[in-house]
Amino acid sequence: MDKLNLIDGVILSPLKIIENPLGNIYHGMKSSDSGYSGFNEAYFSTINYNQVKPWKKHLKMTLNLIVPVGEIRFVLYDERENSKSYKNFLDVTLSKKNYQRLTIPPNVWVCFKGIGKEINLLLNLANLNHDPNEIVRDNMNAFKFNWSS
């Protein structure tokens, strides 16, 4: 059976929230932070309630994902045969309640599901510009992850 465990090269970095009566500040990323590997593009993704964006992996890009609004469940899968976490899943839900940055190295599969009923917003700080040629996609049932667990 696959273990629910950390995946080699994946980093979860707790982030600070600075409270302010006019409106809070939420840290994101500094270029000196662990997991930073250059900046080429920042973009937002949203995922609607109960929807899943199916498995994809990047062949070159390192992702740095932050969820400042709503709640998103990420499932990662390690299909790298030489990895010490080969065949591991990582299952982590990010939101303001669990406010962390998720760094995903190239060649690790990821899919994500909208948990919040309103807006679920994800920022990706990427070290490469979007390039469809370095993205591999698969369907939602590719890796037998049990979403109801």
Added chain:
Amino acid sequence: MDKLNLIDGVILSPLKIIENPLGNIYHGMKSSDSGYSGFNEAYFSTINYNQVKPWKKHLKMTLNLIVPVGEIRFVLYDERENSKSYKNFLDVTLSKKNYQRLTIPPNVWVCFKGIGKEINLLLNLANLNHDPNEIVRDNMNAFKFNWSS
């Protein structure tokens, strides 16, 4: 009377929204974009409904501001005596309806007001890390801007 006009060095860059039934993609910034001047920190600010974060200016930092959730009204003021837009205000409201990136060079004053009744979220992609020594603050009435206009 001060003119409501553009301010020298300030850039408004229209951004793409890519619609998707599972959840849209919202462009942010590429390192090749106009207004990019290096990456050192990304952080979010929120501003509550009807609240104003008072005037401040950065002496060194260039701000790149994007509003992916809610609606925020920005007012900028040019107090640089050698600027061709000296004493001009810029009054611009950003949201998904007017989805643009606002680039603010150093030494231009900015304050902003929460217009949306729910979450109003701002991403700043900054070329310098946060440093209180390069920030100058003033109170909300410093520059006689008529918010009700």
